[in-house]
Amino acid sequence: MIFVVDDLHNKDLSEVYMKWNEMYLLSRLETFKESDLKIFKKAIDDWTNLFIKLFQNISELKFSKLHSWKYHIIDTIWKYEAINRYTTETYESLHKTYVKIPYRLSNKRDVETQIMKIIWRKAIILQKQMEKKYKTSVPLNYTSKLFDFKFSEASEFCEKQKNNSNLNEKMRKGFTQFFNHLKLDFLKIISTDTQIKIFGSVTLNNSTFLCATNKYYDNPWFSNIAVIMDTDELFNYQSNSGTCYAQTLLVTQIVLSNKSLYLALVQWYDFKSRNTPFVYGCPWLELVEKYNFIEIEAIEEIVHIVPRFDKKNEYFVNKYIF
Known part of the structure; x- marks a missing residue:
């Protein structure tokens, strides 16, 4: 330094x-x-x-x-x-977490109200995580296995699939990102013989059906999802009461020697405007070039996201569907 x-x-x-x-x-x-x-x-x-x-x-x-x-x-x-x-360090740390950081995230207008909303969102996330921690786990039910390959074959396989004209554009996009993120996130725990499986769908713990498939009744279906944020990342991103949104590109199982990882490769939505995050009472979003793996169990629910009429890369989370 x-x-x-x-x-x-x-x-x-x-x-x-x-x-x-x-x-x-x-x-x-x-x-x-x-x-x-x-x-x-x-x-x-x-x-x-x-x-x-x-x-x-x-x-x-x-x-x-x-x-x-x-x-x-x-x-x-x-x-x-x-x-x-007995020093003031604890209180200085709390001041940083609950005052300084939320203040920086605000637009400096009506600051106290914005700070309280940010802290409220953090409390909601903590509550959701506690509820999830003590919730009885239901085994994940994977269906429609699409591909099966070893890590040693992953680079060549993904290269082939991302140029496969028989696949939907979203699935090709998923294979474009798959290998690099696999290495980035899991290289330390996987070996050349690690088995990787790609599925078309999985039933979540709340019994809803998550899809990422080229054909579901002859139509492509890539589920939009709500994901519970980690509390450590709450102040890094704008969220809807602790929930972020993403589109599922690939559903995968990575079979390790002692356990399996159940993951989804997703592309993230972000709020279109920091100052106007909601329009018509719905989160106003855009797809951004940000991808990564998330645990299937981090998915809160399947959501209905619709494109805004006559606008490019603008979406609404449909809050009025039952």
């Missing part, structure tokens, strides 16, 4: 940053022995001395935290044990 600020050399700033990290990591210990405190004291002195040397001409150094680190932390640990039990 390189720093340049005014006349200070980047080497000095890099060093003070490194010493801060060393000191901070030591401060995170859950318990301290006497030898740990000696090492910690030296790390504090090294950092504070260099910090004061670098910045004494720039500032009067009237920093309460600097004073606390230099003169009080070690004595406080002797008296009250590990500092992460």
Whole structure:
């Protein structure tokens, strides 16, 4: 990491940053022995001395935290044990998660309302995940096996299928993405003999029917799905109360030596507008060039997504279908 600020050399700033990290990591210990405190004291002195040397001409150094680190932390640990039990760090972390990040995601208008909505969405996701965690699992029922090949054959097989004019455009698109994402996500756990199966459909845990097939009663059918977001990704993407939408391109089973992975390769929808995510009371979406594998069990439900009349790459989630 390189720093340049005014006349200070980047080497000095890099060093003070490194010493801060060393000191901070030591401060995170859950318990301290006497030898740990000696090492910690030296790390504090090294950092504070260099910090004061670098910045004494720039500032009067009237920093309460600097004073606390230099003169009080070690004595406080002797008296009250590990500092992460009583510092403000927990509250600073909560402030970042529940105020700073939601604020950055807002459009800076009616901020408090937007922050509350974002936090509310996170609570909904957590609730859904808890409900799913304790829900009785139903075995997945795969039907209509379309292809069966080994990982060693996957590259050649996908290359052949993505140019197969007998396949629907969506399935060809799936095979275009399949091998690269297979390597990206699962290379560490698969071998050349790993068996890969592609199916046309699967019955989900809620008994609904998911399709990704070139022919279903002589018509192509690639199900649109609602997917429960991971809480760690909630603030990275816009969602509908914790739900994102995707189109299924391929349904696959990867047979490992000790278990099987039940996956769907999907292409994601995103909201057409951050400022106007809903039109006519329905999520207003567009298909984006983003693909990846998801676990079949992450699928919340099959949804009805319809194209917007006379518009290119605009879709609505039909909220009025029963």
